[in-house]
Amino acid sequence: MSARNRLYAALIFLGPALLAVILLRIWPAFDAVHQSLLAPRATRYGFENYIFILTDPVFQNSLWTTLIYSLIVNPLQIAIALALALLMNVAVRLIRFWRTLILLPVAIPQSVSAVIWGVALRPDGPVNAMLVAIGLEEQRFLTSPDQALASVILIVSWIGVGYWMMFLLAGLQDIPKSLYEAVRIDGANRLQQFWYVTLPQLRRPLTFVLVANTVANFLVFAPVQILTQGGPQGSTNLIMNEIYTLAFVAGDPASAAAATVILVSVVLLVVIVQFRMMSAPEDRQR
Amino acid sequence: MTRPGPVRIAVIVAIALLFFLPLWWVTISALRPADEIFRYLSPLSTWTFWPRELTVAHIAELWTGPFRQAIVNSVYVTLVTVVVGLVVCATAAFALAVIDFPFRNAVFIIMVISFLIPFDAIAVPLFGIMRGLGLQNTYTGLILPGIGNGLAVFLLRQFFLGIPRELREAAFVDGMGWFGVFWRIYVPLSGPAIVSAALILFVFQWQAYLWPLLIAPAPDYKVAAVAIAQLSSFYDQNFGLVFAAALFIALVPMAVLTALQRFYTASVASGGSKE
Structure with a gap:
């Protein structure tokens, strides 16, 4: 095969995917940067749009809400997923079936899960009925500024933790038995086994889950837009909902573009930092 | 893999069923008459989680x-x-x-x-x-x-x-x-x-x-x-x-x-x- 033949073949095979990457990722990314730097009623470049949204109390609140939400939801979901993985890592009849029941919610479109939980969390809905049945008080959930964000966290965790559990389960099953036997001979108890064998051995799947989950949680949109539209009182106005509101409710595409650039930058930064933090010294030397 | 005790198995089953409960509720609500969907919530009863009457009317309505x-x-x-x-x-x-x-x-x-x-x-x-x-x-x-x-x-x-x-x-x-x-x-x-x-x-x-x-x-x-x-x-x-x-x-x-x-x-x- 001549070099020219290989180049033509590569162009034909890669062509559609390259066009897709350019149209679907590179063009909109550049377009967002371009729009965000262009003042709404001027033709020169500048940072007016960034200054405008960063001094806007609604946008500031949205960033703050997203930060609080991320700091709660990511550790919470990973802890639950890890606990579930440890619990479900047993050889017993039907265990695949029980795991599948926990995994199922991730297969459902988020808009459907949002609709289901929207009805379930109604003041006169089944969740309150169950709370009353076990002797607790009824809650306001999505209609209360103090509980709405927690309700969103409940919904996205029901959706996601089974999915992350599957990666950690796969990781647990890759750990060689001999490692546990070795530390047991040294007299390690169960907690020490977990701390000195399980956690270090799970570093790779945990890194992946941490990064993928953080990114996924930055992008939560359907439950917020369907159930609260960012309310009550801005308490659930996560960044994706704020971008949507800026672009299509406020009719301010330049501000939406600036917010998009901030979101994409933060996502890429988080991905890079988390991969670096979780990689062990021996990986870095290589 | 360890051999689990009965308590651990019970916990596994309980958690799995809890995760499935919302989907079960969707399923029975789709298959029961509309006026029964919220009817058996207070007080909670067997009929909250089990349909008293079955109907495919809503399923049919998807297509019509x-x-x-x-x-x-x-x-x-x-x-x-x-x-x-x-x-x-x-x-x-x-x-x-x-x-x-x-x-x-x-x-x-x-x-x-x-x-x-x-x-x-x-x-x-x-x-x-x-x-x-x-x-x-x-x-x-x-x-x-x-x-x-x-x-x-x-x-x-x-x-x-x-x-x-x-x-x-x-x-x-x-x-x-x-x-x-x-x-x-x-x-x-x-x-x-x-x-x-x-x-x-x-x-x-x-x-x-x-x-x-x-x-x-x-x-x-x-x-x-x-x-x-x-x-x-x-x-x-x-x-x-x-x-x-x-x-x-x-x-x-x-x-x-x-x-x-x-x-x-x-x-x-x-x-x-x-x-």
């Missing part, structure tokens, strides 16, 4: 009512996405894994970095571009974002890299061209990876919400995931239809993933957590 077009749209858009997406992703993966051309690694790195940008994050600027191209309220506009999937390309490329070089060299000697090698050798040998890639493409498109909400708001092109959200926000809610729609939209991927679970988790796990 306003939801029918949304189902047709979702199924059509998803099928086309999987078929076209497989062609686009598999050919790209083949070029990146097999054909030795200048700047191959550079092209691969640009593709990986581009796909690190999550699609939903740039959906709003992309919407402006696509509307400018006249693609609002078209099937093309709905399908396009689903066909180029970085994870599917990455996964297929990894699999293609594992197919021995000697196979294609022998084929070239026999006079086969690049397309022959791709279609007669690489595709038939890559069954599991292709199923995994198809699942990734399927899940992405079936679950899409933000993009269809923007690009296809007209009733003729609205997909099911968007239609159900709007159905449930009507003031005069038809809960029977909402639950029937939720059940249908949820059952399709649940059935597919349950049947093909080993392909899905295995592929995503090996694509993500290991090199």
